[in-house]
Amino acid sequence: MSSSxxxxxxxxxxxEATKDLTMNTxxxxxxxxxxxxxxxxxxxxxxxxxxxxxxxxxxxxxAKYNITRLVHYEEFTSVHDAIAREKQIxxxxxxxxxxxxxxxxxGWNDLASAWS
Numbered sequence: 228m229s230s231s232x233x234x235x236x237x238x239x240x241x242x243e244a245t246k247d248l249t250m251n252t253x254x255x256x257x258x259x260x261x262x263x264x265x266x267x268x269x270x271x272x273x274x275x276x277x278x279x280x281x282x283x284x285x286x287x288x289x290a291k292y293n294i295t296r297l298v299h300y301e302e303f304t305s306v307h308d309a310i311a312r313e314k315q316i317x318x319x320x321x322x323x324x325x326x327x328x329x330x331x332x333x334g335w336n337d338l339a340s341a342w343s
Contacts, residue, residue, distance in 0.1 A: 253309035255316065257299040257328060258289060259335065265324055266294045269313040273300060277339045297339040299328045 254273040258266045258280060266289050270276035277297050283290040303309040316324060328335065 253303045253306050255301045255313045258294045259296050260294045267316050269309050296337040
Protein backbone atom coordinates (compact mmCIF):
# COMPACT_ATOMS: atom_id res chain seq x y z
CA MET A 228 0.00 0.00 0.00
CA SER A 229 1.46 3.36 -0.94
CA SER A 230 1.49 6.24 1.50
CA SER A 231 -1.38 7.93 -0.35
CA UNK A 232 -3.71 4.91 -0.17
CA UNK A 233 -6.27 4.62 2.58
CA UNK A 234 -6.49 1.29 4.43
CA UNK A 235 -9.37 -1.01 3.59
CA UNK A 236 -12.49 0.03 5.60
CA UNK A 237 -12.48 -3.31 7.44
CA UNK A 238 -8.90 -2.85 8.60
CA UNK A 239 -8.49 -1.32 12.04
CA UNK A 240 -5.08 0.12 12.73
CA UNK A 241 -3.49 -1.07 15.97
CA UNK A 242 -3.45 2.44 17.45
CA GLU A 243 -7.18 2.86 16.72
CA ALA A 244 -8.04 -0.57 18.13
CA THR A 245 -6.25 0.05 21.42
CA LYS A 246 -7.51 3.61 21.82
CA ASP A 247 -10.96 2.45 22.93
CA LEU A 248 -9.49 -0.20 25.22
CA THR A 249 -7.39 2.36 27.10
CA MET A 250 -10.03 5.08 27.35
CA ASN A 251 -11.43 4.53 30.82
CA THR A 252 -13.93 6.64 32.64
CA UNK A 253 -13.71 7.29 36.35
CA UNK A 254 -16.37 8.78 38.56
CA UNK A 255 -16.46 10.78 41.75
CA UNK A 256 -19.85 10.45 43.36
CA UNK A 257 -21.83 11.63 46.35
CA UNK A 258 -24.43 9.45 48.05
CA UNK A 259 -26.88 10.35 50.77
CA UNK A 260 -29.72 8.93 52.86
CA UNK A 261 -33.00 10.25 54.29
CA UNK A 262 -31.07 12.18 56.96
CA UNK A 263 -28.84 13.70 54.27
CA UNK A 264 -25.68 12.09 55.63
CA UNK A 265 -23.10 12.43 52.84
CA UNK A 266 -20.62 9.92 51.44
CA UNK A 267 -18.04 10.74 48.75
CA UNK A 268 -16.44 7.95 46.70
CA UNK A 269 -14.58 7.19 43.48
CA UNK A 270 -15.04 4.28 41.06
CA UNK A 271 -14.42 3.17 37.50
CA UNK A 272 -17.87 1.57 37.16
CA UNK A 273 -20.53 3.85 38.59
CA UNK A 274 -23.59 1.68 37.95
CA UNK A 275 -21.97 -1.42 39.47
CA UNK A 276 -20.73 0.52 42.49
CA UNK A 277 -24.10 2.14 43.15
CA UNK A 278 -25.81 -1.26 42.90
CA UNK A 279 -23.35 -2.52 45.53
CA UNK A 280 -24.22 0.38 47.83
CA UNK A 281 -27.97 -0.05 47.28
CA UNK A 282 -27.82 -3.78 48.02
CA UNK A 283 -25.44 -3.24 50.96
CA UNK A 284 -22.91 -5.69 49.51
CA UNK A 285 -20.02 -3.69 50.96
CA UNK A 286 -20.01 -3.55 54.76
CA UNK A 287 -19.08 -0.21 56.26
CA UNK A 288 -20.30 3.35 56.55
CA UNK A 289 -22.81 3.35 53.68
CA ALA A 290 -24.37 0.05 54.70
CA LYS A 291 -24.51 1.03 58.38
CA TYR A 292 -26.28 4.34 57.67
CA ASN A 293 -28.35 3.19 54.65
CA ILE A 294 -26.63 5.66 52.32
CA THR A 295 -27.96 4.60 48.93
CA ARG A 296 -29.19 7.68 47.03
CA LEU A 297 -26.87 9.01 44.29
CA VAL A 298 -27.21 12.80 44.30
CA HIS A 299 -24.10 13.92 42.42
CA TYR A 300 -21.41 12.51 40.17
CA GLU A 301 -18.62 13.75 37.93
CA GLU A 302 -16.77 11.94 35.11
CA PHE A 303 -13.02 11.89 34.54
CA THR A 304 -10.75 10.24 31.99
CA SER A 305 -7.79 10.22 34.40
CA VAL A 306 -7.85 8.14 37.56
CA HIS A 307 -5.41 10.61 39.12
CA ASP A 308 -7.77 13.52 38.43
CA ALA A 309 -10.71 11.57 39.85
CA ILE A 310 -8.85 10.69 43.05
CA ALA A 311 -7.66 14.28 43.42
CA ARG A 312 -11.23 15.54 43.04
CA GLU A 313 -12.53 13.00 45.55
CA LYS A 314 -9.94 14.18 48.09
CA GLN A 315 -10.79 17.81 47.33
CA ILE A 316 -14.51 17.29 47.93
CA UNK A 317 -13.90 15.20 51.06
CA UNK A 318 -11.90 18.13 52.44
CA UNK A 319 -14.75 20.60 51.98
CA UNK A 320 -17.13 21.72 54.67
CA UNK A 321 -20.58 20.15 54.51
CA UNK A 322 -22.12 23.43 53.28
CA UNK A 323 -19.88 23.47 50.22
CA UNK A 324 -20.75 19.84 49.41
CA UNK A 325 -24.44 20.69 49.68
CA UNK A 326 -23.98 23.67 47.35
CA UNK A 327 -22.28 21.39 44.82
CA UNK A 328 -25.19 18.92 44.96
CA UNK A 329 -27.87 21.59 44.77
CA UNK A 330 -26.23 23.35 41.82
CA UNK A 331 -27.25 20.50 39.48
CA UNK A 332 -29.72 18.53 41.62
CA UNK A 333 -31.69 20.94 43.84
CA GLY A 334 -34.30 18.30 44.64
CA TRP A 335 -31.67 15.79 45.80
CA ASN A 336 -33.22 13.26 43.42
CA ASP A 337 -31.69 9.79 43.17
CA LEU A 338 -29.79 9.98 39.88
CA ALA A 339 -29.61 6.17 39.81
CA SER A 340 -33.28 5.46 40.49
CA ALA A 341 -33.85 3.98 37.02
CA TRP A 342 -30.79 1.71 37.12
CA SER A 343 -31.56 -1.96 37.67
